[in-house]
Amino acid sequence: MTTPSRVTIKDVAARAGVSKGAVSLAFNHKPGLSEATRDRIFEAARQLGWAPNLAARSLAGRRVDVVGLAICRPARLLGLEPFYMEFISGVESVLTEHSCSLLLRLLRTVEEEVGLLDSWWRGKHVSGSILVDFRADDPRVAAVERLGMPVVAVGHPTLTGGLTSVWTDDASAVTEAVRYLAALGHRRVARVGGAAALGHTAIRTAAFDAAARGLELSGAWQVATDFSGEAGARATRSLLSASASDRPTAIVYDNDIMAVAGLSVASEMGLSVPGDVSLLAWDDSQLCRLTHPTLSAMSHDVHGFGAEVARTLFGVITGGEAGGSHPVPTPVLTPRGSTAPP
DSSP states (O other): OOOOOOOOHHHHHHHHTSOHHHHHHHHTTOSSSOHHHHHHHHHHHHHHTOOOHHHHHHHHTTOOOEEEEEEOSOHHHHHHOHHHHHHHHHHHHHHHHTTOEEEEEEOSOHHHHHHHHHHHHHTTOOSEEEEOSOBTTOHHHHHHHHHTOOEEEESOHHHHTTSOEEEOOHHHHHHHHHHHHHHHTOOEEEEEEOOTTBHHHHHHHHHHHHHHHHTTOSEEEEEEOOSOHHHHHHHHHHHHTSOTTTSOSEEEESSHHHHHHHHHHHHHTTOOTTTTOEEEEEEOOGGGGTSSSOOEEEEOOHHHHHHHHHHHHHHHHHTOGGGSOEEOOOOEEEOOTTOOOO
């Protein structure tokens, strides 16, 4: 009988039809390879049962070297949206303290992300992952439970199953926003929301409807968008095109970039803010303080949110105390120049 020889990087390279250098580039997450070549290398490594020694030591010793984050958003939109830039900055602030890297991928569908998570975990590319933008009956919940992969879900527990989750109380924040506008005297209020398929959009939609009914508003409109400035502008233009007696006197936006776009549309249509229409943004990035008038907003510490998610993930991976599900502070109202009595 002969003893099987140990699988080496040379064997993986031969199986994938590439050089040893290409295998090294793939497993060290370096540029220079196409996605097809990278995937072929990972598949060859899985077939041969091979992993680089560093990754094997990292996982066996519970050291965290790489954390994954996949986002189903177009790259162009992600670069314009302040929320994710702030959120990722918060995540990175904690990873830096631990000499850990973030592996970020932009994808088109949740199903594509399920395959990516499987590849990351089986290939020992990450020690854990952050999951965002949950939907109802999200397939990632069952996928990561089956894999045994350490994750933190950024979403309300009603959406994230049994996964460790960190979330904001969006329902309470929406209710506060509508009550504030009603207290100013607004009886016709609209909301320009995000993508209808997202769980937090559904939570905000239900809370807006409940608040409007409870306050017996004479008019309440909701429009779903894709979070982009262009979609926010189109929704605002549609809402404000009605006659003065039939259009909303106040609009709440699901992010700040749509609120800034809405402010431009109001000016384009000859309407004053807040004289003819009040505007209220979400997230409260620096954008809200650079407009004229400055934008009232539901403010929350997005950088701190990202940092808390990263700390929680370290707790999940290492079994520390920071691994439990919990909310972060609820967004609070910051009135500025864009809201006033109708």
